[in-house]
Structure formats: C-alpha cells, structure tokens
Amino acid sequence: MSLIDKIAEAGVVGAGGAGFPTHVKYGAEAEYFIINGAECEPLLMTDKFLMRSFAAEILEAVNEVAKIVGADKVVFALKKKYTEELACLKRIRDENNYDIDFFLMESYYPAGDEQVMVYEITGRTVPEGGIPLQVGAVVSNVGTLYNVYRAIREDKAVTDKYVSVLAEVNEPRVVKVPIGTSVNECIEAAGGSTLDEYAVIIGGPMMGENLVEEEAINQAVITKTAGSIIILPKKQFVIEMNQQSMEHIKNKAEAACIQCTFCTEYCPRYLIGHENLEPHRIMRALAYEKEDNTEIFKTAQLCCECGICELYACPMGLSPRLVNVYYKQKIAEKYESDIEEYKPHIMQEYRKIPTDRQIARLNLSKYNHQELYDPVEIEVDKVKIPLNQHIGAPAELIVSEGQRVERGEKIAKIREDSLGANIHSSISGKVIKANDNEVIISGSAEVVS
Structure with a gap:
C-alpha cells in the first residue's frame, strides 16, 4: 500500500481547519511544502503541545510528505516566541539531517491563516477564491502531520484528538480523547467549570463555533477538526457578538455604519491583494440595497471569516463577518475573480494585529498565558x-x-x-x-x- 493510500485508509483530514481530506491534498506536486505551526487563533495551546511532545514524529512525517509532493523547499513556520517548541524541532531536524527550514513569524493575528502564511513565505498571493497549490504550495498543520505519522508508520487510523480545555475551568489542560467524546466529559477532565452557567466555544475565540444553550453543549462532541474548548461567561463580548440575528445586524448597519472602511483596511485577504473583497461595501449594500442578488454580495465568498472586521476593526461594533457568512450560504455560487496580477496593499506589513492586543480587545486577557495542568488521556464508555x-x-x-x-x-x-x-x-x-x-x-x- 502506498503512503497516500495509507493516509486515505486512516481517514486523515486537516486537523486545524475545515478538514480537507489529506490524501487528496498530497496527490499534487508542489514547489513548497509548508508546515503551519503558528497556532492561528488567540489563547490556543494544542499545536504547541504537539510540537513539544511529538517533534520527532511530526518531522518524520514532514520528511516523507515532502517527497510525496516533490517539494523543492520545505518550510516549517511558527511564531518567534515559541522558543521551547523551536528548540525541540531544531534538535530533531539536526539529529536526522532533515532538509527543513524554519520561518519565524511575529505574534500577530492571523499569522496562521494559510494564505497569509503562503504570502509571507513565498511572496506570492493565492488567487481570490483559490488554494495555495495554485502558487506552488501545499500547507499542512502539525496536528495533521502527527496523524500522518501514525498512518504511515503505525498503520493507525484517526481515532483520537488532542484538545486544549481553557478559560473558565478549574484545571486548564490538554486532554487526549477518543473522537466522538462529549464536550462535557472534556470539561470534567479539566476539573469542571468555575461557572454555574457558561457558554462554550469549540475552536478559537475568533472563528470557533459558539454554543450557548445547555442542550447544544450537551449534544456537542469532539471531531477530527476540534482543537480547543473555551469556556466563557454567557455575557462575554465574543459570545454576545455571535448571538445576533441577521435582522438585528442589518438594523445596526443601517443606523450605525459610518463608512470608515476600517473593516476593509484591516482585512488580511484584502491586504495581500484580494482587491474585490471590500467588507465596507458589503455592509453598505446590506443597509441600502433591496435585492439580495446585488453583485457585491457575491464577493462574500472571498471572506476567510477571520473575524478581524467585527471583533477588532469596526469602531461601531458591527458584524461584517456574520454578514459574509450569511451571504455565502444564501448565494452558494463560486466567485469568479477578474484579477490577473495580484498586488499586495502598500500597508500590508504595517496592519498586522498584535495577538496580545487582539486578546485585550476581546476582553480575554485574564485567560492569556494560562498555566496548564499536566495533560491527561480520557477513557470513555x-x-x-x-x-x-x-x-x-x-x-x-x-x-x-x-x-x-x-x-x-x-x-x-x-x-x-x-x-x-x-x-x-x-x-x-x-x-x-x-x-x-x-x-x-x-x-x-x-x-x-
């Protein structure tokens, strides 16, 4: 059985994003193989744990995948401040003479967005609505590569997941759980919540899935793509922003949007050259257009849903990201870009949002740099x-x-x-x-x- 077949048989998918089937991604040739160790979202700690604990396994998988995709350049990207993780990885690289370069990034959001990362490393802009392969790159995160190692070296399927359980819990920690474990059991493994009533984010505070109702929390389980569970008060800013109805969002846009264009000026995709993505124009159309088939709404398909526009940039507390999500679903039509040559914005380098500042804006500073208890493995019935x-x-x-x-x-x-x-x-x-x-x-x- 080929390595690609082993990866397919094991059910490996992208562990840190939307879950793209990994055997399909590795079925192409690429100039660059980029490993994403930047842990894009604020607060999260799972990928750092994996890099410290399984550096040898991850880099062995990297070495094999680089051969599969025929990469000339293998680049492992992580944040400069991850000194302990970098030391672990460098030691394994040097011991095995792996041809891997490390690319150190500043701590900003969204450093871990794969299109931003591809631009930073290669200087190439992934086309609007496109994928990194179109500019000669394949990107995988460290969780995916750990699963690849288990598939190709141990013939193990993806049956477990490492998950950070953070914020309002008594014992913040990384837990290893079987796929399909209830979120409630993960919270109990972290000592239970410090709150009687709480909301849960599966994923990160910027892009994760928000669960507020007790029934939704009780039904939620860990999947192959769930990397974190964050427990917060129900009245916390991030939770409340995500509970708005579209009618409420539209009314706010009509009454309060000042057309400052900050949502566009801070948009990371706009800054790397996606000129057709202008959230401020979408918000203007939302407030004043009577029909939903306006051409501008189709550009919502270009949004990566990073949340910068609504959780950082907008001074009026509006929600361009949720509007884009709404129109992505309503107009399920791929956007055809007319740009032939992509030019990054002149201010791209200077509009990166420091992670600590982003965390403060989200009112999450009290949970930043939580000291983790020892990791545990959960056995469930x-x-x-x-x-x-x-x-x-x-x-x-x-x-x-x-x-x-x-x-x-x-x-x-x-x-x-x-x-x-x-x-x-x-x-x-x-x-x-x-x-x-x-x-x-x-x-x-x-x-x-």
Whole structure:
C-alpha cells in the first residue's frame, strides 16, 4: 500500500481547519511544502503541545510528505516566541539531517491563516477564491502531520484528538480523547467549570463555533477538526457578538455604519491583494440595497471569516463577518475573480494585529498565558461519531446497529467518486445507533449474537 493510500485508509483530514481530506491534498506536486505551526487563533495551546511532545514524529512525517509532493523547499513556520517548541524541532531536524527550514513569524493575528502564511513565505498571493497549490504550495498543520505519522508508520487510523480545555475551568489542560467524546466529559477532565452557567466555544475565540444553550453543549462532541474548548461567561463580548440575528445586524448597519472602511483596511485577504473583497461595501449594500442578488454580495465568498472586521476593526461594533457568512450560504455560487496580477496593499506589513492586543480587545486577557495542568488521556464508555467531519460528502455507513466494532475499525467509508474521508471507531463496543449522520458506540453494551 502506498503512503497516500495509507493516509486515505486512516481517514486523515486537516486537523486545524475545515478538514480537507489529506490524501487528496498530497496527490499534487508542489514547489513548497509548508508546515503551519503558528497556532492561528488567540489563547490556543494544542499545536504547541504537539510540537513539544511529538517533534520527532511530526518531522518524520514532514520528511516523507515532502517527497510525496516533490517539494523543492520545505518550510516549517511558527511564531518567534515559541522558543521551547523551536528548540525541540531544531534538535530533531539536526539529529536526522532533515532538509527543513524554519520561518519565524511575529505574534500577530492571523499569522496562521494559510494564505497569509503562503504570502509571507513565498511572496506570492493565492488567487481570490483559490488554494495555495495554485502558487506552488501545499500547507499542512502539525496536528495533521502527527496523524500522518501514525498512518504511515503505525498503520493507525484517526481515532483520537488532542484538545486544549481553557478559560473558565478549574484545571486548564490538554486532554487526549477518543473522537466522538462529549464536550462535557472534556470539561470534567479539566476539573469542571468555575461557572454555574457558561457558554462554550469549540475552536478559537475568533472563528470557533459558539454554543450557548445547555442542550447544544450537551449534544456537542469532539471531531477530527476540534482543537480547543473555551469556556466563557454567557455575557462575554465574543459570545454576545455571535448571538445576533441577521435582522438585528442589518438594523445596526443601517443606523450605525459610518463608512470608515476600517473593516476593509484591516482585512488580511484584502491586504495581500484580494482587491474585490471590500467588507465596507458589503455592509453598505446590506443597509441600502433591496435585492439580495446585488453583485457585491457575491464577493462574500472571498471572506476567510477571520473575524478581524467585527471583533477588532469596526469602531461601531458591527458584524461584517456574520454578514459574509450569511451571504455565502444564501448565494452558494463560486466567485469568479477578474484579477490577473495580484498586488499586495502598500500597508500590508504595517496592519498586522498584535495577538496580545487582539486578546485585550476581546476582553480575554485574564485567560492569556494560562498555566496548564499536566495533560491527561480520557477513557470513555460511549462516543457519538459524526459521519461528516470533513470537506466533501459524508462518509458512507458500513456498520449496523447491534454490531460489535473494535477500536480503529472502519465504520464509514469514502463514497465512490466523491471527495471525503474514512471514519473509524474510536472505542471498542456495540453500535447502538447508526444512520447517515452519526454512529453511537457503547463500550458497556452487550452484543447479542
């Protein structure tokens, strides 16, 4: 079996983003292979933990993937302040004579955005609506590469996830959990919450999924792409900003938008040369256009949803990102760019947002640099495994209710002629529920033969 086939069989997907199937990404040739160790979102600590703990495994995977994609240049990007992580990685690189360069970035947001990173390293702008491969680059994050190592060296499927549990918990820490573990069990592993009532962000404070209702929190589980759980008060600024209705957002835009253009001037995609993405024009159209088919709304497809426009730039507290998300879904049409030559904005270098300043703007400074307790591994008796944890078609169910499955056994496969990823059981036990959306497995339920 080829290395690509092993990666596909193991169900490896992008661990730090939207979950693009890794075997498909590595099926192309590229001049650059870029490793993303910048941990884009504020507060998060999972990737730093992985770089400290599994530097040898990650760099061995990097070395193999570089051969697969035929990369001439292998660049490991991480923040300059990650001194301990850099020391671990350099030691392994030098011991093995790996041909890997380190690219040290300042601490700004969104340093870990893959298109920003590609621009910083190569000087090339990924086209509007495009992917790094179009400028000769393939990008993977460290969590993905750790899973690649386990796939190609140990024949292990993706069954576990390392997750940071942070903010309003008694014992902030990194936990290792089976895929499908409930968010509540992760919170308990971090000593429980310090609050009686709280909201949960799965992911980072800028781009993560906000859960406020108790029922939503109780139903939430860890997937292949979930890297962090942040527990915050329900009245916290970030949580409240994400709970607005579109009607409320539109009314605010009509009443309060001052057309200062700060949302556009700080937009990281606009700054690297995506001139057609102008959030201030979208906000103007939202307030005054009567039809939703206005051409300007189609440019919302170019938004990376980083949140700078609404959580940092706008002096009036408006929400261009949520508006873009709304029109992305409403106008499900790929934007066709007319730009032939991309020119970064003259101020691109000077409008990078310092991470500590961004954290302060979010009113999260009290959680910055939390001291972590020792990592723990959680063993659970029950998991709920979604069949759509990746970009593409949901995996095709291949088990049935009442069946016994073993940890690492495939329970859903890539659909024929579709983009997708295999899904595996993360514990041994009995399938107590199986449908096209999810598989629930109980470790204690008896199998009746």
